[in-house]
Amino acid sequence: MKKVKAFGIIVMILLLLAGAAAVYYVLLPARTFDVPSVSLEGQEAMPFSGSWHTRLLRQPAWLADRIPITKETAANQTGVSYQRLGGLDMKKLQLQVPEDADRCTFELIRPFETVNPVEAEGDLADWQSFEFTRNGDYSLTVYLHYDEDESYDAADFQYNFDFTIDVQPKVSFSTDRALQGDIIRVTADMGFETESPEIETDLGQCAFIPMGDNCYEAYVPVAYNQSAAAKDIVVHAGEKDVTGHVVIVPASFEVEYFDMPQETIDSTMNVPGAAEDYKQKLGVLAEERYTVWEKLWDGQFIQPVEGTITSSFGLYRFINGSTTASRHQGIDIAVAEGTPVPASNRGQVVFADFVIMTGNTVVIEHGAGLKTIYMHLSELDCEAGDMVEKGDIIGLVGSTGYSTGPHLHFEVRIGGASVSPWPLIEGTSTIYGNE
Numbered sequence: 121m122k123k124v125k126a127f128g129i130i131v132m133i134l135l136l137l138a139g140a141a142a143v144y145y146v147l148l149p150a151r152t153f154d155v156p157s158v159s160l161e162g163q164e165a166m167p168f169s170g171s172w173h174t175r176l177l178r179q180p181a182w183l184a185d186r187i188p189i190t191k192e193t194a195a196n197q198t199g200v201s202y203q204r205l206g207g208l209d210m211k212k213l214q215l216q217v218p219e220d221a222d223r224c225t226f227e228l229i230r231p232f233e234t235v236n237p238v239e240a241e242g243d244l245a246d247w248q249s250f251e252f253t254r255n256g257d258y259s260l261t262v263y264l265h266y267d268e269d270e271s272y273d274a275a276d277f278q279y280n281f282d283f284t285i286d287v288q289p290k291v292s293f294s295t296d297r298a299l300q301g302d303i304i305r306v307t308a309d310m311g312f313e314t315e316s317p318e319i320e321t322d323l324g325q326c327a328f329i330p331m332g333d334n335c336y337e338a339y340v341p342v343a344y345n346q347s348a349a350a351k352d353i354v355v356h357a358g359e360k361d362v363t364g365h366v367v368i369v370p371a372s373f374e375v376e377y378f379d380m381p382q383e384t385i386d387s388t389m390n391v392p393g394a395a396e397d398y399k400q401k402l403g404v405l406a407e408e409r410y411t412v413w414e415k416l417w418d419g420q421f422i423q424p425v426e427g428t429i430t431s432s433f434g435l436y437r438f439i440n441g442s443t444t445a446s447r448h449q450g451i452d453i454a455v456a457e458g459t460p461v462p463a464s465n466r467g468q469v470v471f472a473d474f475v476i477m478t479g480n481t482v483v484i485e486h487g488a489g490l491k492t493i494y495m496h497l498s499e500l501d502c503e504a505g506d507m508v509e510k511g512d513i514i515g516l517v518g519s520t521g522y523s524t525g526p527h528l529h530f531e532v533r534i535g536g537a538s539v540s541p542w543p544l545i546e547g548t549s550t551i552y553g554n555e
């Protein structure tokens with residue numbers, strides 16, 4: 121009897137303990153798990169499905185205030201599951217996921233593609249380096265995984281974003297008002313277009329060069345003697361034509377009355393064939409075959425030598441009482457005979473020879489038809505075809521050709537149009553726009 125009674129008490133105690141344990145377990149505070157959100161291009165989405173995995177002897181899911189995520193519960197929580205972003209004019213999309221997620225993977229699908237609908241898949245790093253290569257409809261699914269730890273159960277969530285990639289070529293013009301002597305930069309981001317853009321303008325000879333990432337730039341010269349007028353620049357970019365309207369604004373140029381020794385004129389300008397010599401040697405350099413179709417220059421152009429500017433850019437020069445002015449297409453820098461002349465920037469020497477009118481002359485092509493010209497040198501230290509770095513010595517200052525004393529005539533041309541060297545030297549030129 122006693123044994124039976126004792127056994128009964130033990131069973132009761134065990135039952136009570138078990139009951140107490142059950143009550144304790146049931147009353148354990150529910151562990152909350154904020155449902156994480158994911159954003160694509162700033163558009164937040166809640167999971168359209170998710171689940172987590174409770175450990176053994178853990179509060180069962182039906183007692184927690186968390187239940188498996190469904191489309192409805194997620195939408196109730198804050199907002200939107202199945203985020204629809206509409207049309208996006210971008211090659212890369214910014215994905216933001218919670219930092220505490222232990223794993224993030226994605227799958228990008230072209231929903232209307234029946235064969236190979238998967239465009240890309242991988243982890244967050246893969247997404248960050250992913251770039252779209254074609255327009256169309258896309259569906260992005262993002263998977264977040266949380267490992268089990270002290271405070272959380274393991275959990276998985278899925279997010280969905282639908283959108284259309286619609287990238288079109290974009291053309292922009294650095295300005296709609298340009299001074300005589302300026303350069304207008306034209307930028308064409310061609311998107312997924314495989315053809316190069318083309319430019320049409322009567323301001324001067326120029327063409328697009330590739331700048332990477334399917335972007336192109338062209339540098340339109342506004343010559344010192346370009347008439348002040350409204351001008352159109354037309355860019356053919358894939359299917360569409362984009363027109364830029366630019367007003368050319370008159371710049372103020374200095375006037376100089378100058379006495380030139382007759383013997384200098386006779387030994388240069390008046391030599392039979394001098395004009396033809398200039399035309400054949402320097403006139404042809406505007407031709408496309410002397411253009412390098414890539415950017416060779418590297419950063420800001422330097423003023424080759426320091427000295428007094430004796431003749432300014434675009435100067436009107438009345439010589440020996442003449443009633444008609446000649447124009448000065450560069451700048452004259454007075455400096456001692458024999459001073460080394462460095463290349464203003466990186467480029468390819470396309471001419472290094474003697475010209476009756478300009479003396480020993482060097483022309484460097486820096487890409488896209490942008491050239492620097494150095495005249496009246498006493499010595500040439502480079503040859504046509506040489507690649508030169510900025511600062512490489514290309515010759516020595518002299519007074520050869522149409523010149524009355526040692527100086528460097530420094531000039532900048534695009535195609536056949538002379539433009540002001542100052543914005544290039546001072547770092548304000550529009551060509552530096554993207555550097």
Ligand SMILES: [Zn+2]
Binds near residue numbers: 448451452
């Ligand atoms: Zn000069």
